[in-house]
Amino acid sequence: MTELKSLSSDLLFQKQKDLKLYSEEDVKNKLLLPLLNQLGYSSEHNMRFENPIRVQVGRKKIVVRSDIEILVDNKVAIVIDVKAPDVTLSESDLLQASSYAKLVDTPPALYSFATNGHDLLGINNIDGTNVNSIPDLASLIADLQGQIRPFTDIELKEVKSTLITIMATDDLYQVIRQCKKIIENKALIRSDQSFKEMTKIMLVKMNEERRARNKGLSNRFSTQWLSISASKNSCSELDSFKELFKEAVSTYKGIYRRNDPGILINDNQSL
Structure with a gap:
């Protein structure tokens, strides 16, 4: 079997054509995990599933779960959010995965990915750049050198705000x-x-x-x-x-008239 160096959308699409995928679990178990194993990741040694993350959602405290976490030296390095094959990926899916990555550990996970089995979206959570493929274990370890830093309290509050939803x-x-x-x-x-x-x-x-x-x-x-x-x-x-x-x-020009008085609130406390 050819050793993989990275896992891209093209490879996912090529592999999923030979499989019958009907659900999120199919994408994870039939497609994604075998390919991650080829990248050097092991379910027994450096992967974690359905890890609970406690967040405030509206007026309620709930628990969300990251689908797959890849660990290096017992620290989360990659978070992968898995969607069903009939779900069209969007930036909000990647934003959700990135939020999990920033909240799950300190320092935060370096990479976040969202996939539906044939498309893959990724981001470097430290510098915000897009990432096109999941690296193999050796490449991930190399990428981790000098990349990770803790998030400030303000940055973490911004991250948590992305998960706040009125239910x-x-x-x-x-x-x-x-x-x-x-x-x-x-x-x-x-x-x-x-x-x-x-x-x-x-x-x-x-x-x-x-x-x-x-x-x-x-x-x-x-x-x-x-x-x-x-x-x-x-x-x-x-x-x-x-x-x-x-x-x-x-x-956003044209929303308000030119003579609109702007913000009418006139004291800091009300604002």
Whole structure:
């Protein structure tokens, strides 16, 4: 049997044509694990399955599980999220795998991958670059040298925020109601304008998440960043947030009229 140096989408697609894959378990057991064994990884010695990771989701604490973890010297080096063969892979699948990789160990896992058995998405969790294939064991050990560093508390909070999901429509209703109450009662903004104010805040959030993901930069939608920015620039947190809003409006032109007054909230506490 030819020794593999890496596992790519092309190889996965070539191998899966000879197999009947109907489920996520088929992808993992019939296709992925035999190929990982050829790369030098062993289920008995350096692989772990369904490892529990505790996270806060909305108002509930739940446990998520990473499908496959590859360890080197008892530290997680690769996290692989496995999908069913009929699932179309997206960036959100890779983002989920990357979140697991950053939370599962300290230092974080170097690589994250998502696969449905014929496509493969990968990322280097340290520098944010895309990775096209899973390396063999020897190559992974070489890659680990000098690559790993711990994440800061702010970075870890950003990672955890990617896993926070509102689980039910009732929860969503409660969040909207609480936000409107703050905007109307504390920020003293009229009820007919409060929801529009919420959309402006959400526009900043969306712009920051896409900016961080697409450009490999830090997400500035956090109280920590606003506090640091305010101190650095001798201004208020609200002033720093208004600058983020201007950037978001510049990125997504045409959402608001030219004469729109911008952020109406006028105190840091309400923001």
